[in-house]
Amino acid sequence: MKIAVLVKQVPDTYGDRRMDPATRTVDRGSADPVIDEINERAVEAALQIKEAGDGVTVTAVTMGPVRAVEALRKALAMGADSAVHICDDTLAGSDAMQTSEVLAAALAGRDFDLVIAGNESTDGRTAAVPAMLAERLGMAQLTFLRTVTVSGGSVSGERMTGNGYVEAQAPLPAVVSVTEQSAEPRFPKFRGIMAAKKKPLQTLTLAELGLPGGEAGGENSWSRVLDVTARPARTAGTVVTDDGTAGTQVAEYLAAAKLI
């Protein structure tokens, strides 16, 4: 069985993330680039399937700039068997439609039984790529899973909904996405870090994927960022002093904000 895990390098959420007003894209100098934590959970889900079965291989796949190879190295250090890096300067600024097209081209023809992704990246947050990818590959899709189990020729798991979860199942091949409630990712072991260097890592350009460069990148994207506004400074909160009705006041405040 062959599993592909999609990983993305994003600005560290612990850093002070900023948008560049000139390019209206993320200021990549504002925070350290790291593998998106949701993708670590996707890798963990894949590794648990690998450990539970025989002959399972895990391939980490990313589309991103040269430095994105660090995200792949972490996936390899955690235990993935191989990695594919789609790296092409013309891809900068791609939106979800373009990204899913490129990823589909990279995954097609490699006989993957299962593609595991995070449900949404912590930078773009469109949460659209897994579904788009499934559509492009003609695979079933199971999104927003907190558990992933493979048995026989199908994948199943608990799909999160607004007020609980449903047991969902799909035949393989399939694309699944996992939420931040899925299994906590393991820390790379020292041996895994050393072994990662020796694992196969393939770098591909758009031309090598057989895709025309003229349709790639922010200039040709289906969605455009027209304006960027900094988040307003935090304002002082409302202080509720308990005169015996504080519980009611807090509940009313939350209800007014449609939080409960």
Next chain:
Amino acid sequence: MARTGTPPTALELFGIDGLLSDDELAIRQTVREYCDGKIRPHLADWFEAGSLPARELARELGSLGALGMHLEGYGCAGMSATAYGLACLELEAADSGIRSLVSVQGSLAMYAIWAYGSEEQKQEWLPRMASGEAIGCFGLTEPDHGSNPSGMRTYAKQDGDDWILNGTKMWITNGSIAQVAVVWAATDDGVRGFVVPTDTPGFSAPEIKKKLSLRASVTSELVLDSVRLPASAMLPEATSLRAPLGCLNEARFGIVFGALGAARECLETATAYAREREVFDKPLAGFQLTQEKLANMALELGKGMLLALHLARLKEQHALAPEQVSLGKLNNVREAIRIARECRTILGANGISLEYPVIRHANNLESVLTYEGTSEVHTLVIGQALTGLPAFR
């Protein structure tokens, strides 16, 4: 240090990461993330309660590969001296007690067996100790013999093929939770080492309480009351006091890096605090006296890091002399405790609270200052190296 917006940390200002390989950075990162995820959230509670879930931590640290990580074979990870040092630094940035757990396991107990043990002893203990399934301790110091171990009272008497050990060891990290103790004892034939399973009749290890330092660490007394051991329990290659001193040299190397971790955590805490805290309507960090403190601390932290990395590279070339380890231990622990105390002043009253890591590190470093060779002894080691004249007694 090319992050826009956020000022560089002291070690970023020194450009330290440029001296490290990708593997070394990755090992540092995984230890740092482990500490952030599994250790830091609990430290204040462990310290206050004076207890540590050491067995659980040992298994996690073993799973990472951190136990005996610089040793080759027998399930050990076989990492470089630099990688080992960086791991110690990250662990001690969390707490000196966590680094002590790892130091004693890897550099004292495991190293003693690895360097001086029989093949059977290595096979029996090292893989289990590397995985964290078995915890080891190292008994050299005695209640009345710290800097002068040659005066040890613990005595091993031969009885046929067996040995009978009597004596007391003191301030033994991991003692009460260990499955195996490496115990050093005087014999009629000089100091010898023994591998003592802690369930041997006559062996007990009561925990030492009422500590105000290393509270997130298990410290014990070892009592050896006619402990009978077979001949095979003796470490065959350890034939004098040079053997345990060789082990200590390994552990001290980890401290050269580790102490800087404690200092780094304090300095980063104090710097962040000073930037946020307003005094007389401007940030504390904007005052010249505070900046002088921060600048001087950054200098000492960076210089200590350069020294540590230099010693690590020497160790990787098998060219590190014991007196050079003394240079690192003396300087880096001395500067680390100064930094911790100075940071305490920047935090004001908050500096004495376990809500911040600073007083915990300062208190821990009081132990680090005198264990594994006191500052005074390391000073005399350096003095002897420079003059050729021993001034120990």
